[in-house]
Amino acid sequence: MNNRKIILTGLIPALLLVLVFTYYPFLRGIIMAFQEYKLFNLSHVHFIGIDNFKNAFQDPKFIMALQNSAYWVFCSLILQFLFGLTLALMLKKKFRGRGIYQGLVFYSWALSGFLIGMIWKWMFNSQIGVINDLLLRFGFIQERIGFLSEQKWAMMSVIIANVWYGVAFFAIMLLAALQSVPSELYEAAEMDGAGGVRRLWNITLPYIKPTIISTLMLRAIWIFNDPSLIYGLTNGGPAGSTHILSSLMLEHIIYGGDYGAASAIGIIMIVILLLYTIFFLSVTKAEKAGEF
Amino acid sequence: MRLKKMKAITLLLSAVLTVGLIAGCGGKQESDKVTIRMIESLTSPKRTELIQAMLDKFQEDNPKIKVELISPPFDQADNKIRTMLGSKEEIDILEVRDLNVAEFVNNGYIEPLNAYTDKWSDFATVSAVSKSVGTVGGKLYFLPNGLYQRQMFYRADWFKELGLNPPTTWEELYETAKKLTDPSKNRFGFSFRGGAGSNGTTDSMILAYNGDKVNLEDSMFTKDGATIYSTPEAKAAMELYLKLYKDASPPDSINWGFQEQVQAFTSGVTGILLQDPDVIQSLQEKMEEGTWATAPLQTGPTGKALFAAGGAGWGMSSKSKHKEEAWKLIEYLSSPEVNTKFSKDYGLIPLHTTATEDEYFKTGPYKTLIDMSDKPDTFVNYKPAFEYPGNGQWGQVAMETGQALLLNKATLDETLKKWDSYWTEQKASLKQ
Secondary structure, eight states, rough: OOOHHHHHHHHHHHHHHHHHIHHHHHHHHHHHHTTOOOOGGGGGGGTTTHOOOOOHHHHHHHHHHHHHEEEEEHHHHHHHHHHHHHHHHHHOOOOTTTTHHHHHHHHGGGHHHHHHHHHHHHOTTTTOOOHHHHHHHSOSSSSSOOOHHHHHHHHHHHHHHHEEEEEEEEHHHHHHHTTOOOOHHHHHHTTTOOOOOOOOOIIIITTTHHHHHHHHHHHHHHHHOOOHHHHHTTTTTTTTTTTTTTHHHHHHHHHHOHHHHHHHHHHHHHHHHHHHHHHHHHHHSSSOOOOO | HHHHHHHHHHHHHHHHHHHHHTTTTTTOOSSSSSEEEEOOSSOOHHHHHHHHHHHHHHHHHHTTTTEEOOOOHHHHHHHHHHHHHHHOOSSSEEEEEEETTTHHHHHOEEEHHHHHOOOGGGGGOHHHHHHTTEEEEEOOEEEEEEEEOOOOEEEEEHHHHTEEEEEEEHHHHHHHHHHHHGGGTEEEEEEOOOOOHHHHHHHHHHHHGGGBOOTTSSTTBTTSSBGGGGGGGHHHHHHHHHHHHHSSSSSSGOOOHHHHHHHHHHTTSEEEEEEEEGHHHHHHHSOOOEEEEOOOBBBOOTTTTEOEEEEEEEEEEETOOOOOOOOOHHHHHHHHHHHHHHHHTTBBBBSGGGGGGSSSHEEEEEEEHHHHHHTTEEEEEESTTTTTHHHHHHHHHHHHHHHHHHHHSSSSHHHHHHHHHHHHHHHHHHHH
């Protein structure tokens, strides 16, 4: 009879949820980016045009965080992907205790970023950390390294922790894709005399290409947006050298109570992500994924 | 027919879901009892347990009042409190901190307590420092549940080994720390803190060096109205600070916060730690008795040490519908008996002056703090700049610019200039 009405009524709870918890905060964020909105003085909220954006681009910390973000996303993503793919290829073959082994390898993905930050902070500690201790014992170094206190090491150290965190994600996703590759293809290729590398290049990779593309895109967005690891590890230090955009945004909220400045950074981040997504999709769309 | 039924069920379900989602998170109300909602800020499992025990006792004595305690994780607590106050959620009692009391007052979130304390007999013994911590613009907004005050902890065994005495001035502290330092043994004199909270060291050195010049009521400024960072004394203090880091502290400590600073001391890497009494318990747990001891804060060249007692305490929401009951609970928690027990159990300086007569505070690590308060000419109490909007961010600004200075990315003059202009701007924005 009136199917449309039923469907619409059924959709209301879901629509409400999305509106209230996704789009309302988003709109509010856009508005706040153009306001002076400070927790200390909520009775004095008013529009100030594009001042928040101007201030952001004039702040050397913001420029540094922008550069760091690029470096952070690129290095973390590539290394996570390469290690994740290697791990997935290694776990593809069946062997005794594979399930348990997979669980052990993948568990890092289940930890919170903040917790991982705390763990790595202690491991990187130069006086009482395990990494320095091991390096000293095995004679690789003579003097302790301040991984988180020297600017030349800090960003690299944070990226190492992030790679450790994210490898499991790629391994899980790619392994699932690998297991869907029909084994007849490999048999046929073997009969035609294709070697291991050839099979990887001509069968495996093209077949799992859709998964590779979507995981790379998603993961890049997550890495870009997630401040928890940096917040737990260095809190942006030393001297702001490990801030990325999202951790800088967090700092404006937690220490400054300045929601206007934070929202402006948030908007800039959304624009960057939009551009990235458009670019990424148009580049990868050239060849239709999955066909060979 | 079937379709109609289905339609009815769908409608019913979606209605239930929608209403449930919107209203489901609200609490239930019992008719004969008054429910007081209370939220704490400086949460830790042990502390929550102690507070809950006090509340249980209170509810036993007052069967008509039910107390609901909310304990968010420490890192999110203050934001949670802000959000709840901002969205006008029902909260009766909240833990207000020295660093956010001005913000809450400014936004009209909390109620002055003077009308209540006027009728409270035990108010007479509340210490002057406690009152000053909870006061904004002449009105009392919260009663501290205990005070934090910095003192020195040192490795008594290392000092004995080298025949050293606990330093009494910052200059001596540097000399002593330098003697204790031996990087080849991974041993350093000073538990430096260059990360979050680094301004605890820089500001107290600069204040001690400025000494009598400081306006105690407006402590980021001198009596002449200039910032404390603009004086030659500030430069002398910071020169010593740089030497303290370079000659007597672990290089890694440039990024250390509270945990690393304390951990380095308890694990035998550093010999001198400046901290609040809440670390006493963990020192007692992790270190052998006799290996550590306490001493008063260091003075500057003028023979004065400026200190600020910090604290958090119970305040009342201005939107509370049960103010009488809320006050009853605050009064109970702040009574000499209950508060002194809490201070002992958690390691704080009690709210009432009468508590210091307790044997417990006359011996052991707390003794130093009491000794300090007996010499008000040497150890001068000042009021931190909590009424400035930028005070919350100051820690972060001082940390980042301070780290740049330690990394030789900025000169001392440039750094002090930045600090000076930060506070000059703060002053200007306050006057508007």
